[in-house]
Amino acid sequence: MSTPIRHSAAPFSQPGWRLWPGLAIASALIVLAMAGLGALVWETSLPDMSQLWRSRYLRTVVIFTAWQAFLSVALSLLVALPVARILARQPAFPGRAVLLRLMELSLVLPSIVAVSGLVSVYGRQGWFTGFANDWLGASWNLYGINGIVLAHVFFNAPLAARILLQGIEGAPASQRRVAAQLGLGRWWYWRAVEWPAIKPVLPGLAALVFTLCFTSFAIVMTLGGGPAATTIEVAIYQSLRFEFDAGQAALLAMVQLFICGFLWWLAARRGLTASLLPDRRVAAHRSKAGSSVWARICDGAALGLFVLFLLMPLIAIFLRGLPGMGAAFFPQGSFSGNPALLDATLRSLAIALPAGLMSVSAALLILASGSVGAKSALTRLTSVAAYLPLMVPPLVLGTGLFLLFRPSLGSSNQGLILVTLINAMMALPFVLQMLRGPMGSLDLGSRQQADQLGVLGWYRWRWLHWPRLRRPLALAMAYGTGLSLGDFGVIALFGSPGHPTLPVLLYQQLGSYRIDAAAATGLWLILILLALFSLFNRLGTPARKPGWTTNSPRTVTEPEHA
Amino acid sequence: MLEVKNLVFAYPGQKAPWNFNFTVMPGQCIAIHGASGSGKSTLMNLLAGFLEPQSGDILWQDKSIRNHAPWQRPMTSVFQEHNLFEHLSVEANIGLGIHPGLKLTQENQHAIELGLQSVGLSSFGSRLPGDLSGGQRQRVALLRAILRQQPVLLLDEPLTGLDSDARDLLRQLLLEQKSQGTLIVLASHDQEDRQVLADSVCSL
Numbered sequence: 001m002s003t004p005i006r007h008s009a010a011p012f013s014q015p016g017w018r019l020w021p022g023l024a025i026a027s028a029l030i031v032l033a034m035a036g037l038g039a040l041v042w043e044t045s046l047p048d049m050s051q052l053w054r055s056r057y058l059r060t061v062v063i064f065t066a067w068q069a070f071l072s073v074a075l076s077l078l079v080a081l082p083v084a085r086i087l088a089r090q091p092a093f094p095g096r097a098v099l100l101r102l103m104e105l106s107l108v109l110p111s112i113v114a115v116s117g118l119v120s121v122y123g124r125q126g127w128f129t130g131f132a133n134d135w136l137g138a139s140w141n142l143y144g145i146n147g148i149v150l151a152h153v154f155f156n157a158p159l160a161a162r163i164l165l166q167g168i169e170g171a172p173a174s175q176r177r178v179a180a181q182l183g184l185g186r187w188w189y190w191r192a193v194e195w196p197a198i199k200p201v202l203p204g205l206a207a208l209v210f211t212l213c214f215t216s217f218a219i220v221m222t223l224g225g226g227p228a229a230t231t232i233e234v235a236i237y238q239s240l241r242f243e244f245d246a247g248q249a250a251l252l253a254m255v256q257l258f259i260c261g262f263l264w265w266l267a268a269r270r271g272l273t274a275s276l277l278p279d280r281r282v283a284a285h286r287s288k289a290g291s292s293v294w295a296r297i298c299d300g301a302a303l304g305l306f307v308l309f310l311l312m313p314l315i316a317i318f319l320r321g322l323p324g325m326g327a328a329f330f331p332q333g334s335f336s337g338n339p340a341l342l343d344a345t346l347r348s349l350a351i352a353l354p355a356g357l358m359s360v361s362a363a364l365l366i367l368a369s370g371s372v373g374a375k376s377a378l379t380r381l382t383s384v385a386a387y388l389p390l391m392v393p394p395l396v397l398g399t400g401l402f403l404l405f406r407p408s409l410g411s412s413n414q415g416l417i418l419v420t421l422i423n424a425m426m427a428l429p430f431v432l433q434m435l436r437g438p439m440g441s442l443d444l445g446s447r448q449q450a451d452q453l454g455v456l457g458w459y460r461w462r463w464l465h466w467p468r469l470r471r472p473l474a475l476a477m478a479y480g481t482g483l484s485l486g487d488f489g490v491i492a493l494f495g496s497p498g499h500p501t502l503p504v505l506l507y508q509q510l511g512s513y514r515i516d517a518a519a520a521t522g523l524w525l526i527l528i529l530l531a532l533f534s535l536f537n538r539l540g541t542p543a544r545k546p547g548w549t550t551n552s553p554r555t556v557t558e559p560e561h562a
Numbered sequence: 563m564l565e566v567k568n569l570v571f572a573y574p575g576q577k578a579p580w581n582f583n584f585t586v587m588p589g590q591c592i593a594i595h596g597a598s599g600s601g602k603s604t605l606m607n608l609l610a611g612f613l614e615p616q617s618g619d620i621l622w623q624d625k626s627i628r629n630h631a632p633w634q635r636p637m638t639s640v641f642q643e644h645n646l647f648e649h650l651s652v653e654a655n656i657g658l659g660i661h662p663g664l665k666l667t668q669e670n671q672h673a674i675e676l677g678l679q680s681v682g683l684s685s686f687g688s689r690l691p692g693d694l695s696g697g698q699r700q701r702v703a704l705l706r707a708i709l710r711q712q713p714v715l716l717l718d719e720p721l722t723g724l725d726s727d728a729r730d731l732l733r734q735l736l737l738e739q740k741s742q743g744t745l746i747v748l749a750s751h752d753q754e755d756r757q758v759l760a761d762s763v764c765s766l
Contacts, residue, residue, distance in 0.1 A: 443644075445641070446647060448610070448612050448632070449639075449645065451631070451633060452611075452632040452633060453659055453710070454633035454662040455663075456633065458663070459663040463647075463650065463654070463658065463663075464647065467650075468649070
């Protein structure tokens, strides 16, 4: 028998196609970060380091930033831990799945939108403030450290609880069965099963929450309430935007980088292997709750309070935003052709969609590069690059690039391109985490078969990876786009006040006390996010469900799309 | 002619490396026989190019294929299980053996239809592997290997665990392939398989 012609010429089948694009992206990321940081150091005349402890302002800023972040971490974990334990104890109750989804919302809910909801509930005229002042005789003020920490807990406690729950549910089933058989009480169950399960997650989780709070910008800008409650990020922004003191901005940026970098280094030394993103599968282990009616009532009440805490600002955004929606689109009672909201929406989408696409593409290429057999220093470079944005906060990067491109950064469009690029970088660690599992799900047997059949390169992507990745890819795209859509950090630095994105418009409305207009913008932003998620979810669902008949060779002679 | 010459392989920590030697002619079947852990599957993986030998050579028609990638070797493997891509239909699984990008001609599609008929699965083309029994899955895997038209078939316990009807059908298919000149390397525990199919036996 003669050997037939081999179909070895699958497009992009050379191993280099898997390795080099990802490496190039990773290198570009590192170069970009280095260039940004280098610009900070070299292009400005750094003020004397001793200013950090001599200048009362700088000292206050650094101490306040660390203090509010520490408080936020402590309180977030204090809320998250019992919630996670209760959710693990109560594996089946109506609405559990919805609650778990709601707890992931903080990953994409723009902080500026959440702030507008928090103001409606806890602000001067807020529901809660009225209740607290009238019934409890307390004098509550949202602005200052109260509001900052409250907003940080609102954002981070649900996320932390979700990740801790994942950790608890990841405890070996055998341990849970043994504990149930022995009838361990809650304290011993905590010591024997839950604590060992969450212990590995805690350092990374604490570092993540600390970094998020330490580098928080929109929340501090809107709820800070004055120089006494200014964080490093806000001080960098003020230095650049109002004081034109690039040296001070550089000094602060380096302090921030040093503290965040040191923290991640510490966390990494403790073994940063646990996932720091909630698993999309709705976690539900099916062991019996085994608790008394009274204990279950207490659990229910605690969860009820938590749900109230989460939902009240969202309901407030909806209730206050809905009446203002008409006025937002029809400012003078009729459609004006180019209302500010529509304009800002288009601008936001013009930034967010390419940013989402860039982060997803970069993540895919980096993962493909990391999957190439030899674990050389080159492939390790890809993992470093991918998580670099967690260590180099966006405003620090933005500051450096701003300084680097300052002479040639002429039009606002160029600034927006830079915003898109930085937003894509910021979304990268999250997008990567979402795609890592599905991308690596092709088992050894399938890989060997594919190798033998010559299903390589583009063909392997089309027939083996794409069916597995389609859904997570769509979800990652939604997250990447959503994160960029809600960005109010880098855009504040590069954007022009006359051409705002949706978060900037919202900030401007909050700043001028147009709370109803702000609520309408916030609601509109949420609706766009929901529409995006539903659109990408639809795109991620195969057209026909059963049997992959659409992919049978009878109907497909050319790859349809990817 | 397939020639395996002093092919040496050891897993990390393995004290005594395996050393494989045999020769088979086209149209013949060699049965690889040995206890569990004796290296049957390792040999199959070495031949297929999934593992890299420490030394020695594999010659096909007197030319070394030791450094060839799996898709460049004149071989198709059928294992005891996990031969099919679970998310692709039976037709797509077979089609990938004919063209790795599933760009199939009318002639190819006709061949798939005829092949499915010949193995008694004519109405199963659009089903997923998960909907098939073990015997049906092996028939699909073997059909793919046959339609791929490679001169060497590497069969690693392909009939283990199948009922007698399925075994008979697959043995018949393999004998047909042999008569058409296909060279078969068969790793099997089963004495009856060896008796029916093999022309020679290599004990490990």
